[in-house]
Amino acid sequence: MALAINVSSSSSSAISSSSFPSSDLKVPQIGSLRLLDRINVSTASLSLSAKRSSVKALNVQSITKESMVASEVTEKLDVVEVEDFEELAKRLENASPLEIMDKALEKFGNDIAIAFSGAEDVALIEYAHLTGRPYRVFSLDTGRLNPETYRLFDTVEKHYGIRIEYMFPDAVEVQALVRNKGLFSFYEDGHQECCRIRKVRPLRRALKGLRAWITGQRKDQSPGTRSEIPVVQVDPVFEGLDGGVGSLVKWNPVANVEGNDVWNFLRTMDVPVNTLHAAGYVSIGCEPCTRAVLPGQHEREGRWWWEDAKAKECGLHKGNIKENTNGNATANVNGTSTVADIFNSENVVNLSRQGIENLMKLENRKEAWIVVLYAPWCPFCQAMEASFDELADKLGGNGVKVAKFRADRDQKDFAKKELQLGSFPTILVFPKNSSRPIKYPSEKRDVDSLTSFLNLVR
Numbered sequence: 001m002a003l004a005i006n007v008s009s010s011s012s013s014a015i016s017s018s019s020f021p022s023s024d025l026k027v028p029q030i031g032s033l034r035l036l037d038r039i040n041v042s043t044a045s046l047s048l049s050a051k052r053s054s055v056k057a058l059n060v061q062s063i064t065k066e067s068m069v070a071s072e073v074t075e076k077l078d079v080v081e082v083e084d085f086e087e088l089a090k091r092l093e094n095a096s097p098l099e100i101m102d103k104a105l106e107k108f109g110n111d112i113a114i115a116f117s118g119a120e121d122v123a124l125i126e127y128a129h130l131t132g133r134p135y136r137v138f139s140l141d142t143g144r145l146n147p148e149t150y151r152l153f154d155t156v157e158k159h160y161g162i163r164i165e166y167m168f169p170d171a172v173e174v175q176a177l178v179r180n181k182g183l184f185s186f187y188e189d190g191h192q193e194c195c196r197i198r199k200v201r202p203l204r205r206a207l208k209g210l211r212a213w214i215t216g217q218r219k220d221q222s223p224g225t226r227s228e229i230p231v232v233q234v235d236p237v238f239e240g241l242d243g244g245v246g247s248l249v250k251w252n253p254v255a256n257v258e259g260n261d262v263w264n265f266l267r268t269m270d271v272p273v274n275t276l277h278a279a280g281y282v283s284i285g286c287e288p289c290t291r292a293v294l295p296g297q298h299e300r301e302g303r304w305w306w307e308d309a310k311a312k313e314c315g316l317h318k319g320n321i322k323e324n325t326n327g328n329a330t331a332n333v334n335g336t337s338t339v340a341d342i343f344n345s346e347n348v349v350n351l352s353r354q355g356i357e358n359l360m361k362l363e364n365r366k367e368a369w370i371v372v373l374y375a376p377w378c379p380f381c382q383a384m385e386a387s388f389d390e391l392a393d394k395l396g397g398n399g400v401k402v403a404k405f406r407a408d409r410d411q412k413d414f415a416k417k418e419l420q421l422g423s424f425p426t427i428l429v430f431p432k433n434s435s436r437p438i439k440y441p442s443e444k445r446d447v448d449s450l451t452s453f454l455n456l457v458r
Contacts, residue, residue: 083107085249089230093256100231100253101127104214105135108249111211111241113138115203116164118149118274119284121216122156123262126271127253128214129160138165138206142198143174144286148276155272167202174198184288191289191304198286207238212249220258221283221299231255259299294443301380301443306422339377341406342385347392349403353414356405359430360418360437369401369430370454371437373415375408378424384445391447400454429457 092100104112105128113136114124128135139153157164177185177197186194207213217229232251240248254262259282266273276284280292282299293302351359351371359369372388374381392402407415408424415421419428420439427440427450438457442449 085232085234086230089232092231095231097123097253097257098127098130100251101214102131102133104212104232104251104253105131105133108212110134110136112136112213112251113165113206113210114214115139115216116156117216117284118145118152119216120259120262120266120273120277122152122271122273123254123266124214124216125156125160125162126266126269136165137162138167140199140202140206141166141168142286143169144198144288146276146284146287146290148274149284152272152274159272165206167206169198169202173201186289186304187306190307204238207235207240207248208243209241210248211240211242212251214251214253216254217252218254218257218259218262229255297443298380298383305443342376342382343372343374343388343392343404345389345392345402347396347402348389349401351403351405353411356419359403362430363434365430365432367399367401368432368454369403370395370450371403371405371428371430373405373407373419373421373424373426373428375406375424377408381425384425387445387447387450391450394447394451395454429454431457 092103095103101124114128116122116125116137116139118139125135125137128137153164156162174197177194181189213235219227219229229252231253232249234246235248235250238248239245265271274281274284280294281290281302282293283303284290285303289304291302291305293299349355356371359365359371370391372381372384376382388402388404395402405411405415405419407419407421407426412421415426419437420426425445427445428437429440430437440450440453442453
């Protein structure tokens with residue numbers, strides 16, 4: 001998508017003088033309005049420079065009864081250079097993060113800022129520092145961050161000699177939420193409302209003072225929602241300084257970098273990092289909604305673990321979640337909304353709604369059952385497919401039935417109410433002599449762990 005900007009003569013001088021401010025100048029705060037720099041943006045394209053040219057019109061003769069008068073009209077016309085960011089993303093697809101960062105800072109100067117969450121995205125600040133260009137950093141202080149994250153903010157400011165521009169939630173909105181629903185309502189009705197108040201709205205205010213922003217999104221962070229992010233794009237959700245759809249550009253310099261490579265870079269450059277990482281935290285957000293992950297678990301399993309994998313975006317990158325033909329939000333999985341079914345071993349019983357209801361009614365079963373509640377699009381369900389199929393093959397003919405029940409779509413409410421569904425996957429064991437299923441409590445989903453639990457309760 002491309003955007004065209006017409007720059008008036010009154011703003012051109014302001015842009016040229018503020019694009020690359022010296023370190024001695026006071027940087028305007030995120031979210032503030034700078035009227036002298038204001039540019040009108042259309043939804044089609046964005047121009048990063050404007051040239052002025054004087055065009056002399058032809059002499060126009062007006063014939064009257066009295067005389068012929070010649071007049072010369074000189075017009076000032078805008079010459080607009082259009083930037084196609086889809087094409088730019090293709091050109092930079094194989095570029096290094098440092099090259100992408102340099103291009104972003106070069107194009108937008110003081111109208112761009114790095115979004116820093118207090119996790120491994122500190123790499124963005126190091127890349128910006130290495131370019132030698134001036135840069136700005138902002139962060140969202142939700143009021144619920146870990147103490148370790150606040151200490152990292154202070155360390156980063158001292159290490160780089162910068163001031164992070166903090167954005168805070170509206171106190172009245174936070175007060176109303178907590179008084180009406182309590183401090184931990186997100187465990188009951190989802191994280192979206194709390195994130196909207198504490199993160200999304202402060203971010204929206206911050207971005208209204210910018211024309212571009214830089215994020216630490218990577219494709220490997222969340223296979224369900226981030227697998228297709230480009231290195232640069234027109235922001236599909238938020239608006240920039242000039243307002244309207246298409247007025248903000250979003251840069252993702254480490255989109256194509258794997259997590260291990262980011263950490264190798266941080267260690268090599270001796271960059272300060274959040275001490276929570278050493279305690280098993282990979283993806284770090286607010287304290288109540290973040291936990292350490294076990295070896296082999298995906299990093300996003302440490303965020304909002306009680307919810308669907310496809311919903312693991314707080315709203316800051318909502319554009320990663322697409323709408324399907326039914327108007328429901330679906331994860332962007334390999335560019336398609338059609339996902340093949342999983343757990344296809346011949347020893348895995350495929351339960352229908354009627355089948356699992358009948359299983360729940362049985363009080364004296366001949367065999368114990370272990371059932372996975374799943375959604376085929378869920379990357380965490382996909383990750384355990386091999387171990388669950390292996391478990392089914394191992395237990396075949398040994399007095400235990402292994403089954404699956406697809407619990408998304410129109411079965412989700414039923415599964416939440418009757419089957420203890422919290423997030424995908426949920427694993428239940430139906431003992432031989434009990435009608436009530438027992439929920440498997442661990443995140444360890446390997447064959448040995450599942451077998452051990454099954455032997456304890458079967």
